[in-house]
Amino acid sequence: MSLTLSSAQTIVATALAEARSRKAKPLAVIVLDAGGHPVAFAREDGASLFRHDIARAKAMGALGMGDDTRVLAERAKGNPAFFQSVSVAVGGNIAFSPGGVLIRHQREVIGAVGISGDTGDCDELCALAGLHAAGFNLENAK
Amino acid sequence: MSLTLSSAQTIVATALAEARSRKAKPLAVIVLDAGGHPVAFAREDGASLFRHDIARAKAMGALGMGDDTRVLAERAKGNPAFFQSVSVAVGGNIAFSPGGVLIRHQREVIGAVGISGDTGDCDELCALAGLHAAGFNLENAK
């Protein structure tokens, strides 16, 4: 199954609605397909200029390593020399903070969402809200 | 006046509706703010992988040179050596085909839209439909 624009737009819209209900700082939200190519993006008014690049690096990092950036950020703390070399080797397409989440349909990875703007924890909660609304990652839902 | 996410999303949605009414090939549509930073993006199902980068290069090229890419494409035909050197000097952030259109509120440039996927002429018509629906570039409207 491949990720549709319609699903990606549901993810973005729901993530931003969640952000507003949490009074989060202005966010950038990107959805990438399984090949790491952008499908949908939105940057809220007032979000600073790097939010696009950081959101994309979170999403691409998750896809590239096969794990959510929450996991990667933990690993990077334990092995900084390796993960710094990865960061450069992949042209900056990774960011070590929660908020980059693989999009899973049943067990298949069909893309990733990346969010930047508030704390990594808040960014990730908004991402998960978007994924659940679009019918993905439901086996992880609490 | 600065471009809002709400306006940018209107531009994207209307451009894609125009594309469907014209039975255009699948498109990518990006909206950049006045500084060239992404505000909103969508890539339709089936659009090929470079459509994001080409759409962004059209929008950024228009902003960077201060003219729509229809004008730049004409100029590049008359002076290819210069415009090819510009293309490299600006890191590929320009594309010489219609479909990159400055967003003007009254006389002020507040951003640019870039579309790629069908012919340059069709891409540009979809861009203009989006701009007019959002209340921009109305002095140019026929």
Add this chain to the structure above:
Amino acid sequence: MSLTLSSAQTIVATALAEARSRKAKPLAVIVLDAGGHPVAFAREDGASLFRHDIARAKAMGALGMGDDTRVLAERAKGNPAFFQSVSVAVGGNIAFSPGGVLIRHQREVIGAVGISGDTGDCDELCALAGLHAAGFNLENAK
């Protein structure tokens, strides 16, 4: 409100006058607009070759993250893996040392100044002198 060349030149000239009165090492001073594009730059005689790039990375980093580099440098100490990944993700457009200061007119961010050459503290004092002389960031002035 957008930053004018005239204001940017006042910032540069006053920052350099402040540097001479403090007998600072030779400085580079850059002023960027709200989109991160250069408006004015000066490098003093004897300043070493990287001063331009470091000054620009300070100014761009402040704009990109929405905080002065004094704040970013503190944050980077507490979360080095994330901020190093950001550094690569944004193409080196950030530097973790004081001397990158957002230019605020009332509450709006209209650009940033970046200075490199002496200590980060001295660089920042020169930046603030320039900003105050041009009528900006006055609510922060002591």
Add this chain to the structure above:
Amino acid sequence: MSLTLSSAQTIVATALAEARSRKAKPLAVIVLDAGGHPVAFAREDGASLFRHDIARAKAMGALGMGDDTRVLAERAKGNPAFFQSVSVAVGGNIAFSPGGVLIRHQREVIGAVGISGDTGDCDELCALAGLHAAGFNLENAK
């Protein structure tokens, strides 16, 4: 002899005064030292976003090839394949249009000025006005 900031600022100020007297479009003016590193820069209000990069590519191209960009633009017309490969080989640090002029003190090259914004001919005239006012390139003056 090395280029001073004071001389570079005279070049920039005089070039911009010349531009205003000619009612030129808004310009960007950069002065590089003999090593190709920026000494002074100004971008006039309303100049489009790529003007910095194009001005710098003109100045750096002149230094890099040892000829003014008027000469290089002519040569590129006669040998486009070679000059396009050079453009990529040097990372875009060259632009094939008049307006990049070597700064000569007696016979020594001590830097270069690059201007972008109007026609190449107009850009170059403004550059020469700046150079003459600062006491350089006088043997070429008409």
